[in-house]
Amino acid sequence: MENAYTRHEKDAIDKFEKEGYTDRFRYESGVLINLETSKKYKPKDLTILKEIRYEGMSNPDDLSILYILETNDGAKGTFLMAYGPSADTETATFFKDVPDENYHR
Numbered sequence: 001m002e003n004a005y006t007r008h009e010k011d012a013i014d015k016f017e018k019e020g021y022t023d024r025f026r027y028e029s030g031v032l033i034n035l036e037t038s039k040k041y042k043p044k045d046l047t048i049l050k051e052i053r054y055e056g057m058s059n060p061d062d063l064s065i066l067y068i069l070e071t072n073d074g075a076k077g078t079f080l081m082a083y084g085p086s087a088d089t090e091t092a093t094f095f096k097d098v099p100d101e102n103y104h105r
Contacts, residue, residue, distance in 0.1 A: 009066050012052055013078050016068050023077030025069075027091045034075055043097035045072040049104050053083070063087075067095065 024035045031040040050068040063084035070076045081091050 009052075009054055009064060009080055012066050012068075013080070016078055021068055021076045021078055023071075023075045025077055025079045027079075027081070027088075027094060030090075030094065032079065032094065034071070034077070037075070039071075039073070039075070041071050043094055044099055044102070046070070046098050047072075047102045047104065048095075048098055051103075 023037075025032045025041075026035055027033075031042060032046065033040050047070045048067055049070060052066045052068075054064045054066070063082065063086070065081055065083045067079045067081075069079060081095075082088065083092060
């Protein structure tokens with residue numbers, strides 16, 4: 001059975017915000033930045049609790065991935081990025097550098 005958050009990114013973000021994953025992040029120059037606190041995180045500072053991949057409803061080439069994450073200092077939030085042909089390679093590399101033991105998919 002399909003989960004309610006597997007069809008649309010917004011549904012998943014809303015669901016996880018209700019569970020306390022309210023922090024928002026931005027990637028810039030090799031670090032993930034908490035938009036609320038401006039604290040910067042390296043890949044080793046993150047735990048990825050879930051990753052959800054999406055394919056565009058009208059264009060299957062519109063690919064995105066939503067990360068549900070927690071930082072080493074307890075911040076909990078989401079990060080949405082494109083992947084596939086339109087992916088930003090620096091951001092994709094950043095998430096590939098998160099240690100395997102920090103992934104709880």
